[in-house]
Amino acid sequence: MISIEDVYFNHLDESKEILKGLNLQIKSAQRVVIIGASGSGKTTILRLIAGFIAPTKGLIKFDEVIIAKDAKSYLPPYKRGISMVFQDLALWPHMNVEENVAFGLKMKNIPKNQINEDVKRYLSMVDLQNYNYKRIENLSGGEQQRVALARALIVKPKIVLMDEPLSSLDEDLNKQLRRKIVSLQKKLGFSLLYVTHNKEEAKEIGERIIVMKDGVIREKVENVRL
Amino acid sequence: MSRIILICLLSFLTLGASQNGSVTVYVSQDQVFSEPILKDFEKETGIKVKALYDSEESKSTGVMNRLLAEKRNPQADIYWANEPIRAEILRNRGILAPYKSPNAKGIDKVFKSSDNTWCGFSARVRLFIVHKDAIMKPYSVMDYANSALEGKGVIANPLFGTSTSHISALFTYLGEKTAKAFMKKMKINNIAISTSNGESADFVASGKYDFALVDSDDAISRLRSGKPVEFIYPDQKDRQMGVFVVPNAVMLIKGAKHSTNAKKLFDYLLSRDTEAKLAKADCAQIPLHKGVEGPKELKSISDLRVMQVDYAQVAKEMVKIQPYLKDWLAK
Amino acid sequence: MSQKLFSWIVFTIIFFICVSPVAVMVIEAIGKEDILIQLLHSKESLDSFFNSLILSVFVSFMTTLIGTLVGLILGKTNISLKKAILFLMLIPLLLPPYILALGWVDMLGVVGFFSELLFGFLGVSLVLFTLYLPIPVLFVLFYLKHINPHLEEAAYIYCDKKYVLSRVTIPLILPSIILSFLLVFILSFGEYSVANVLRYSVFPLESFVQFSAFYNFDGAIMMAMPMLLIALFVLFIEQFYLEKRIFKYKSFDYIHIFKLENNQKIYIVAIMIFCAFFMVVVPFWGLFSKIGSVDIFLIAFVKCLDSLLHSLLFASVSATILTFFAFIAAYIVYSKVFLVSKLIDMSLIFLFIVPSTVLGIALILFWNRPWIDFVYTSVLIVFFGYFAKYLFLGSKLIQHRFTQMPYSMVEAAMIFGADWKKILKYIFLPASYKVLGVVFIVFYIFILRENTITMLVYPPGYETLPVYIVTQMANGKEEIIAALCIIMTLSALIPFLLAMMLFRKKERA
Numbered sequence A: 001m002i003s004i005e006d007v008y009f010n011h012l013d014e015s016k017e018i019l020k021g022l023n024l025q026i027k028s029a030q031r032v033v034i035i036g037a038s039g040s041g042k043t044t045i046l047r048l049i050a051g052f053i054a055p056t057k058g059l060i061k062f063d064e065v066i067i068a069k070d071a072k073s074y075l076p077p078y079k080r081g082i083s084m085v086f087q088d089l090a091l092w093p094h095m096n097v098e099e100n101v102a103f104g105l106k107m108k109n110i111p112k113n114q115i116n117e118d119v120k121r122y123l124s125m126v127d128l129q130n131y132n133y134k135r136i137e138n139l140s141g142g143e144q145q146r147v148a149l150a151r152a153l154i155v156k157p158k159i160v161l162m163d164e165p166l167s168s169l170d171e172d173l174n175k176q177l178r179r180k181i182v183s184l185q186k187k188l189g190f191s192l193l194y195v196t197h198n199k200e201e202a203k204e205i206g207e208r209i210i211v212m213k214d215g216v217i218r219e220k221v222e223n224v225r226l
Numbered sequence B: 001m002s003r004i005i006l007i008c009l010l011s012f013l014t015l016g017a018s019q020n021g022s023v024t025v026y027v028s029q030d031q032v033f034s035e036p037i038l039k040d041f042e043k044e045t046g047i048k049v050k051a052l053y054d055s056e057e058s059k060s061t062g063v064m065n066r067l068l069a070e071k072r073n074p075q076a077d078i079y080w081a082n083e084p085i086r087a088e089i090l091r092n093r094g095i096l097a098p099y100k101s102p103n104a105k106g107i108d109k110v111f112k113s114s115d116n117t118w119c120g121f122s123a124r125v126r127l128f129i130v131h132k133d134a135i136m137k138p139y140s141v142m143d144y145a146n147s148a149l150e151g152k153g154v155i156a157n158p159l160f161g162t163s164t165s166h167i168s169a170l171f172t173y174l175g176e177k178t179a180k181a182f183m184k185k186m187k188i189n190n191i192a193i194s195t196s197n198g199e200s201a202d203f204v205a206s207g208k209y210d211f212a213l214v215d216s217d218d219a220i221s222r223l224r225s226g227k228p229v230e231f232i233y234p235d236q237k238d239r240q241m242g243v244f245v246v247p248n249a250v251m252l253i254k255g256a257k258h259s260t261n262a263k264k265l266f267d268y269l270l271s272r273d274t275e276a277k278l279a280k281a282d283c284a285q286i287p288l289h290k291g292v293e294g295p296k297e298l299k300s301i302s303d304l305r306v307m308q309v310d311y312a313q314v315a316k317e318m319v320k321i322q323p324y325l326k327d328w329l330a331k
Numbered sequence C: 001m002s003q004k005l006f007s008w009i010v011f012t013i014i015f016f017i018c019v020s021p022v023a024v025m026v027i028e029a030i031g032k033e034d035i036l037i038q039l040l041h042s043k044e045s046l047d048s049f050f051n052s053l054i055l056s057v058f059v060s061f062m063t064t065l066i067g068t069l070v071g072l073i074l075g076k077t078n079i080s081l082k083k084a085i086l087f088l089m090l091i092p093l094l095l096p097p098y099i100l101a102l103g104w105v106d107m108l109g110v111v112g113f114f115s116e117l118l119f120g121f122l123g124v125s126l127v128l129f130t131l132y133l134p135i136p137v138l139f140v141l142f143y144l145k146h147i148n149p150h151l152e153e154a155a156y157i158y159c160d161k162k163y164v165l166s167r168v169t170i171p172l173i174l175p176s177i178i179l180s181f182l183l184v185f186i187l188s189f190g191e192y193s194v195a196n197v198l199r200y201s202v203f204p205l206e207s208f209v210q211f212s213a214f215y216n217f218d219g220a221i222m223m224a225m226p227m228l229l230i231a232l233f234v235l236f237i238e239q240f241y242l243e244k245r246i247f248k249y250k251s252f253d254y255i256h257i258f259k260l261e262n263n264q265k266i267y268i269v270a271i272m273i274f275c276a277f278f279m280v281v282v283p284f285w286g287l288f289s290k291i292g293s294v295d296i297f298l299i300a301f302v303k304c305l306d307s308l309l310h311s312l313l314f315a316s317v318s319a320t321i322l323t324f325f326a327f328i329a330a331y332i333v334y335s336k337v338f339l340v341s342k343l344i345d346m347s348l349i350f351l352f353i354v355p356s357t358v359l360g361i362a363l364i365l366f367w368n369r370p371w372i373d374f375v376y377t378s379v380l381i382v383f384f385g386y387f388a389k390y391l392f393l394g395s396k397l398i399q400h401r402f403t404q405m406p407y408s409m410v411e412a413a414m415i416f417g418a419d420w421k422k423i424l425k426y427i428f429l430p431a432s433y434k435v436l437g438v439v440f441i442v443f444y445i446f447i448l449r450e451n452t453i454t455m456l457v458y459p460p461g462y463e464t465l466p467v468y469i470v471t472q473m474a475n476g477k478e479e480i481i482a483a484l485c486i487i488m489t490l491s492a493l494i495p496f497l498l499a500m501m502l503f504r505k506k507e508r509a
């Protein structure tokens, strides 16, 4: 349902090409993991799909509709039906847990009681009942991670982009949370594009694993374990 | 790094270190006019003059305050005031030391304090600046209350500057009752209030008002720049009170650290030469010594009928009538 | 010497030189409240107090509002000519405030409709607005640079850019907006030289007149009390409200830019250039047109040479020493030594926000004593004034640099047994060279433009250029005064421009 066709990308005023003719398809409700060394262009792919940047050349299609082509973006991020979990989580420090999670719904003008209900449901889904009024800076790393997850999922996105979301957690917490992510994906049925540099993580999460190197895809692996 | 800091600190200290051959003078006369005189003194005597000038016409009289604030430990040797009322205030606060300058001899005793704590020189007089096209002209200060001149006159805010001194002088000369009656009539007569004598003079020069009581230097500068104005010396007839004269005043500070040099500067300021220079300068001050050539547009002091007041009395009156004047303004 | 002992010594110096004069003054005022009541009952004082209050609320509201907008436009959009616009707006802040007022007077004259508008609330507001606009702009720009762009992108997933701005960007820079509001409020409440030129009655001027025209010291001291109270109030807000809300600064390799359409860009740039032109260039045009000929300029230059040299000397020497102290103070505050770091931080903020007139009077009363004559009779007293007033600025800038350094650098040095002095010398100092340069320039410019404290305390014979101009305003020739203002402007702008060029060259290299 998402297809990236022959995409090139380089930053403004920089000659270095970060993506060099990338091709990638993600089917709906599929979990795809991108793995690759730091600087190989993984985050850039996510930002292209999210709509923060447009491909210098090539095109991106959502459900056969062209949404970005040759340095032009036809759909801003908030109209793409996507969600994203950032590497640094990007939780808003001036809002509490509830406000962070509810933000996406509020912006869609959803009735207040509906919002309250959803916030409650999604917070309990990530095991954060009664965290509504806590301030972000008072949460542990794992808790913040789960707030970011709830914030991303509450808007019922068709596709969720995750940029090394667990890289800052310790081994145990990491294992625990990647299982959580897989179970949530199975339950809610969104497509997941997951970036990591951790092979174990990739194996456990990905139905397909894509290996990036120097701006192109080197290998595609259908994950045998599943 | 620390060496640089040390050098910096030392250079600061030496900057202010006082030399023997110096004199410190605080000046309320405008720097434009006083600085050349002090520079001449420096040249002629070789004594270094360290001067501290007042910032603005009458309002922020920083120099007076420093004199008062420094009473415990005086820094100034000489104070050159642009009017004698300030001298009186300092005298009453015990900040001045008496000195009888040989050059004070030729100066009328009206312009000197009786205990030799200050001495007047080069003066301004308070006169009317009148627009050329004015139909009716004022000849006495009392004409501010003359109903024939209703709404035609303007006077600087009596809470500030020479305007205050003048009103206070009227109070001492006329007595409280007559003076208050005059002030009341003036108010009824729709007299405008400006923020300063300079502004009054501009108003008359531009024709907004017909006449204003200002200092002679304000009037002369308008005349010299070709504005359509003329002067009238008020109250010159027999038995009238005469013009109010505002001399500069020089005084010696008690506890002065360079008193020998200070006395030299004191004498210098009172000299005929200084008076001649101040007469020639743009401030056009009238000499108090007989025979010194004055500004050509102005009458000499001996040709004028001068208001006979005791400046000590005027200073006292000024403090006394402050609340009355504020009240008068507010109404 | 232990770091603790050293910190206490530094605090004692700051306290003794600058804080205690103000404290002594307050103590002397105790028991004389009746004078204050009497003064506040007088119509002039009360009127001027309200004038000042309304003026400074109005000015700080307008500057913060417009300044935030300008800051957002300069910091967050892709318009062109950003640097030029910012520079144009910065000029007034580099100069003594009254210069702009004089420029307007020269432009509009003393009679006529526009002149009547100029002499009063509107004129004073316009000049103060121009003067302080750069403060919110700089604050907002600074904070915007330290917003994590992901925070905005995370919101952009859910809403359009207007909401990103109102729900995320602006709330994140809110502390800077409040801070600049307070700062502008304090500065405009204490400023009187503009009101003096434009003949508008404001409280600091009125209390100065009380202090001068009636030679009433107790009165003057008591009049300073309301201003001190306002300063304390601001200090309180800073310490207990804002400090917790200022999110840790961090630099990011890019900032989120709101792209504008081409025609929008042209309109915005045109409006901004027009306003900056009107506010800054027009008054200077007034000054230039007054001067008329090169001869006048030369005459003025010769006349003010002494005071110009004093100014340059004071500014460069004081800025050098102050930079050193700011570095030390910043280090102590940064190291959070128990109690003393807090005390130093609070003292510096307090001194910065105490109105200059109050500080000046306090310094005279405290330091003019026979047995410590060398302070009051030398330029040292002027230096103390600058020290008190501006140390805060430098110390804050340097602290900011420190917080950006990874703390592991310090820890690594400690492992090798370096004590605090070595760490200061080998870790902090080399890492701060650039910011020390910036701080020196900031000190230099603020000292160069200072006239209030200087006028109150300068030793006879050592007047600075801003003071000389003020004394010349009494009956000096208008064209000479205009020329002096231009000389003042050049002597502030030239080093500023040179420094900017130097920094840019270094950055490129």
Ligand SMILES: Nc1ncnc2c1ncn2[C@@H]1O[C@H](COP(=O)(O)OP(=O)(O)O)[C@@H](O)[C@H]1O
Binding pocket: A011, A014, A018, A036, A037, A038, A039, A040, A041, A042, A043, A044, A045, C253, C254
């Ligand atoms: N704003 C930018 N401007 C210029 N280059 C950038 C920018 N952002 C990232 N890059 C460069 O693009 C390359 C790929 O970055 P990224 O997609 O973040 O890699 P990854 O996520 O795989 O580590 C890197 O070499 C990085 O330095």
Ligand SMILES: [Mg+2]
Binding pocket: A039, A042, A043, A163
């Ligand atoms: Mg990355």
